[in-house]
Amino acid sequence: MEGLLDLGRQDMDPSRRSVLGVGLFSVALTIPHWPDVIGRMEAAHKGHVRRIGMADVRAVAAMTERISDLDDQFGGRTARPMAAAFLVNTAAPYLRAEAPDGVRKAMMGAVSDLCYLTGYMAVDEGLHGLAQRYYLKALELAGAAEDHLTFCTTLRGMSVQAVDLGHGAEAMRLADAAAAASPQAGPRMRAFLAGQQAHAAAQTGARGAALTYLKEAEVAMEKAESQSKAFGSYDPSSLLYHASQVRFELGDVAGSIAAMRESDKVRQSVYRRARVRHRCTLAERQLDLGHLEAACATWNLALEDYPSLQSGRADERIEVMHSRIKPYLKNPVARDLFERARGVTPVGLLPR
Structure with a gap:
C-alpha cells in the first residue's frame, strides 16, 4: 500500500x-x-x-x-x-x-x-x-x-471525466466497460450507467445509440423510482441532466434547455455545486438562442449559491459567464448581473 x-x-x-x-x-x-x-x-x-x-x-x-x-x-x-x-x-x-x-x-x-x-x-x-x-x-x-459496485462506479467516473474534456471515444469505451463490469445491475444502477453511455454516444455523433441508451436509462429510472426513493444516488434530476446533454450534443439546444430546467426543478437542495454549474450551463444555452434576459435571470440564481463554493468547475462556469455577458452591458439587466457578479467573483477570475 x-x-x-x-x-x-x-x-x-x-x-x-x-x-x-x-x-x-x-x-x-x-x-x-x-x-x-x-x-x-x-x-x-x-x-x-x-x-x-x-x-x-x-x-x-x-x-x-x-x-x-x-x-x-x-x-x-x-x-x-x-x-x-x-x-x-x-x-x-x-x-x-x-x-x-x-x-x-x-x-x-x-x-x-x-x-x-x-x-x-x-x-x-x-x-x-x-x-x-x-x-x-x-x-x-x-x-x-x-467490489463490483465501486469498480464500475469508478469506470463510469473516468468516462464522465473524459466526456467533460471532450474525449468522446474514450468516454464511450469507459462507459461501456462500466456497464460490462456490472451485468447484474439493478434498475437505478442501470439508469446510472446507461445515462452516461447516452452522453458519451451523443458526443461521438452516434445519434441512434445515444437515444437508445437514453430510453433505456429512462425506463430503468421509472422502475427504480417505483421501488424506492434512494437519497443520495442517481435520481431523476441526474437523468434529466443527461437528457439535456444528449440533446445538446445532437444539436437540439431548445430541447436541452427544457430538460435542464426540469432537472433544476427536481434537484435536491443538498447538491449546491451541481445547482451552480448546471444553472450556468442552462444560462449559456439560453443566451445561445438569444434569450438574454432569461439567461441573466438564470445566472442570477447561480450567483445565490456560488459564494459558498470552493469548486474549480463552478469557477470555470462563472468565468464563462463574465465573458459571455460582457458584450451586452448596454442592456440594464445584463449590466446589473455583471455588477453583482463582480462583487462575488474572486479577483483572479475577473476579466482583465
Missing part, C-alpha cells in the same frame, strides 16, 4: 495538515456514536493499530459519506484536503493491519470508495492527472476486494 500512501502524501498541502487534528475530526464528531471511534482513528495515525474489524470498515465508510456530503455542498477545494489526510493517516494504515479475510476485503472496498471520491474531487479542481491516479488506485483496490 506504499503507492497509496505516496499518492495521498503528494496530494496533501503541508500547510493544511492541521486539518487532521481539527477539521477532520470535527467532522467525525458530528456523526452519531463516533466519539468512541476517534481514539481508534488516532491510534491508526500513530501506527498503534494491529488488528481491525468491521467497526473500522464502517468508520471509513461513514467518513467517506460525510466528506462526500461536504463536497456536494461546498466543493472539492473544501473537502479534498480532509479526504487526503484521512487516507494517509487512517485508511491506508488500516490496510496494513491484521484482519480476517472478510474484514480485509471489506476494508479494501471501503478505501477504494474513498479513493474514487478523492479522484472525483480532484476533477472538480481541474487536477485531471491526479484524479486519474486516484481512479486507478480505486480500481485496483475494488478489484482486489471483488
